[in-house]
Amino acid sequence: MNIKPEITWEDFEKLDIRSGTIITAEDFEKARNPSYQLEIDFGDLGIKKSSAQITSLYTKEELIGKQILAIVNFPKKQIANFFSECLVLGVYGDDKKEVTLLTPSLPVKNGMQVG
Template sequence: MNVKPEISWEDFEKLDIRCGTIISVDDFEKATNPSYQLEIDFGDLGIRKSAAQITKLYRKEDLVGKQILAVVNFPKKQIANFFSECLVLGVYGEDKKEVTLVTTSLSTKNGMSLG
């Protein structure tokens, strides 16, 4: 397993990673790889959309209400006809097709920062 190059603390501080609650999930039919379209409530930051390739381990109905972590300060990314506004964080399985979401162990206020 390769380790990525070392970064500075200042590099890490540029990432804005926040807690949010998934409020809706739809199939992303136009995605190249099986994906969901998520709407995530980040509290004072508002509701943001994200495309996530998490269909192997998660059913739509199990995702609504789940708190996740996401990077919220990337620029919007167009994927087919959809604009992803944040990057949901997950851990790849060995085949890189199974993604386990990064979640909170206890409920937190939406929009709180990773620290």
């Protein structure tokens, strides 16, 4: 396993990682790989949309109400006819097709920053 190059604390501080709660999950039929279109409540930051390739481990129904962690300061990314506004964080399985979402171990307020 290769480790990425060392970064500085200032590099890490550029990432704005926040807690949010998934409020909707729909099939993303126009995506190249099986994905969901998510709407995530980030509290005072508002609701952001994301495309996530998490269909192998999660159903749409079990995602509703789930707290997750996401990077919220990437530029919008267009995927087919959809604009993804944040990057939901997860851990890849061995084949990189299964993604386990990163979640707070206890409930936290939406929009809280990771640091």
